Amino acid sequence: DYGLREADPEVRAIIDKEKNRQFRSLELIASENFTSRAVMEAVGSCLTNKYSEGLPGKRYYGGNEYIDELEILCQERALAAFNLDGNKWGVNVQPLSGSPANFEVYTAILSPHDRIMGLDLPHGGHLSHGFMTAKRRVSGTSIYFESMPYRLDESTGLVDYDMLEKTSILFRPKLIIAGASAYPRDFDYPRMRKIADAVGAFLMMDMAHISGLVSASVVANPFEFCDIVTTTTHKSLRGPRGGMIFFKKDPVNGVDLESAINNAVFPGLQGGPHNHTIGGLAVCLKHAKSPEFKAYQNKVVSNCRALASRLMELGYELVSGGSDNHLVLVDLRPLGIDGARVEKILDMASITLNKNSVPGDKSALVPGGIRIGSPAMTTRGFGEDEFIQVADFIHEGVQITLEAKKSATGSKLQEFMKFVTSPGFPLMDRVLD
Numbered sequence: 001d002y003g004l005r006e007a008d009p010e011v012r013a014i015i016d017k018e019k020n021r022q023f024r025s026l027e028l029i030a031s032e033n034f035t036s037r038a039v040m041e042a043v044g045s046c047l048t049n050k051y052s053e054g055l056p057g058k059r060y061y062g063g064n065e066y067i068d069e070l071e072i073l074c075q076e077r078a079l080a081a082f083n084l085d086g087n088k089w090g091v092n093v094q095p096l097s098g099s100p101a102n103f104e105v106y107t108a109i110l111s112p113h114d115r116i117m118g119l120d121l122p123h124g125g126h127l128s129h130g131f132m133t134a135k136r137r138v139s140g141t142s143i144y145f146e147s148m149p150y151r152l153d154e155s156t157g158l159v160d161y162d163m164l165e166k167t168s169i170l171f172r173p174k175l176i177i178a179g180a181s182a183y184p185r186d187f188d189y190p191r192m193r194k195i196a197d198a199v200g201a202f203l204m205m206d207m208a209h210i211s212g213l214v215s216a217s218v219v220a221n222p223f224e225f226c227d228i229v230t231t232t233t234h235k236s237l238r239g240p241r242g243g244m245i246f247f248k249k250d251p252v253n254g255v256d257l258e259s260a261i262n263n264a265v266f267p268g269l270q271g272g273p274h275n276h277t278i279g280g281l282a283v284c285l286k287h288a289k290s291p292e293f294k295a296y297q298n299k300v301v302s303n304c305r306a307l308a309s310r311l312m313e314l315g316y317e318l319v320s321g322g323s324d325n326h327l328v329l330v331d332l333r334p335l336g337i338d339g340a341r342v343e344k345i346l347d348m349a350s351i352t353l354n355k356n357s358v359p360g361d362k363s364a365l366v367p368g369g370i371r372i373g374s375p376a377m378t379t380r381g382f383g384e385d386e387f388i389q390v391a392d393f394i395h396e397g398v399q400i401t402l403e404a405k406k407s408a409t410g411s412k413l414q415e416f417m418k419f420v421t422s423p424g425f426p427l428m429d430r431v432l433d
C-alpha cells in the first residue's frame with residue numbers, strides 16, 4: 001500500500017497546487033468553507049470501501065454492523081444539531097449533495113408535471129428550485145415539474161411575498177420552496193406558511209447556505225414552519241460535501257413523508273450511501289454542538305455586517321441595503337461595470353469570489369453584481385477589522401477594473417497583484433486548519 005506521493009505523484013502535485021491556492025487566496029465564495037482535519041480524516045477513511053444500500057438494520061449487504069452504528073449516530077447528531085425532537089422529526093443523511101437531496105424530495109411528494117414555486121435563479125434562487133428560461137427548461141426540476149418562480153421586489157431587494165401570495169392562488173402549486181443561493185436576508189417563514197396553507201401546498205426550506213447559522217440560532221428557524229428542510233453539509237455548516245433531508249414524522253397532506261423520502265433516496269434515486277461522507281458529517285455535527293461553533297457562526301454574521309457597512313461607506317449599493325446572514329450582494333451596475341470583469345481582476349490577485357446576477361439584470365452571462373461571503377475567511381480567523389480590509393481590497397480591485405476598462409496598460413493591476421500575493425501580505429499569516 002503506497003502513499004499518494006509514491007503511487008501517483010501527478011495527482012499529488014495537483015492536490016498540492018490546489019492546497020497552495022487555497023492557502024494563498026482570500027476565499028470569499030459564500031458557498032465554500034474549510035472543513036476540519038478531523039472531518040477530512042473520516043472522509044479519507046476505509047468507510048469508502050463499504051456498500052450499505054438501505055437504512056440501518058435494513059441493508060441489502062452483509063457486514064454493516066459498524067456502518068449501521070455510524071449512520072444512527074449521524075442521524076442522532078443531525079437532529080441534535082438543529083435541536084429537533086426525534087418523535088416529531090426524522091432525517092435522511094444519505095443524499096449525495098444538495099441538488100440530489102432536493103430532487104429526492106420532489107420525487108417523494110410530487111407526480112410528474114405537478115406545480116412548484118421557488119425563488120427565481122436570477123433573483124437569488126438555486127437551479128434545483130426549478131429554473132427555466134423563455135427558451136429552455138434548464139434544470140431537471142423544470143423538465144419534470146411545472147415551475148412558476150417567485151421573485152424579489154426590485155425596489156427593496158426583498159422577496160415579494162404579496163406577489164407570491166397572488167400568484168400561488170392562480171397557479172396552485174403543490175410545493176413552495178424557501179431558500180436561496182444569493183439572498184442576504186432571512187425568509188419570512190410564518191408568511192410563507194400562511195401562503196402555502198391557503199393553497200394546500202407543502203412548504204420546504206432549502207437551508208443549504210445558512211444551515212450553520214440555523215444550527216447556531218443566529219438566523220430565523222425554518223423548522224418551526226416548514227414540512228421539509230433540505231441542506232448541503234459543506235457550506236456554513238463546515239462539513240464534508242454532502243446533503244441531508246429533514247422531514248416531519250406526522251403525515252402532511254396525507255403523505256407519510258418519512259417513508260416517501262427514504263424510498264425516494266433509495267431505491268428511488270441513489271444506490272449505496274457514501275459512508276465516508278456520512279462519517280465526516282457525523283464529525284461535523286458533533287462540532288456543531290460546541291460553544292466554539294456557536295461563537296464561529298456569530299462571527300460569520302458580525303464579519304459580514306462589518307464588510308457590508310464598509311462597502312456601503314465606500315459608496316457601493318448592496319441588494320436589500322445590507323445583510324442579515326453570511327453574504328452580501330453588491331450591485332456594480334451604477335459604476336458601469338459588471339461582475340464578470342471584477343471577478344476576473346480580483347482572481348488575478350488571489351481574491352476569490354463570484355459574479356452574480358442582481359435583480360433587474362438583462363443578461364445572465366454578464367451579471368451586474370458580485371456575491372461575497374464571510375464563512376471561509378472567518379474559519380481562518382478573520383475578524384471585523386480584517387473584513388473591513390477585505391472591503392478595501394475589493395474596492396481597489398473595482399477601481400482597477402474601471403481603469404483597465406479605460407486603458408489597457410494594467411500597471412496598477414500588476415502592483416496590486418504583487419502586493420496581495422506577497423509573503424508579507426498582512427492577512428496571510430494564518431494557517432489552514
Ligand code: PLP
Pocket residue numbers: 031097098099100126128179180181206207208209232242
Ligand atoms: N441549494 C442551494 C440553496 C444551493 O445554494 C446549492 C449550491 O450552491 C445547492 C442547493 C446545491 O448543492 P450541490 O452543489 O451540493 O448539489
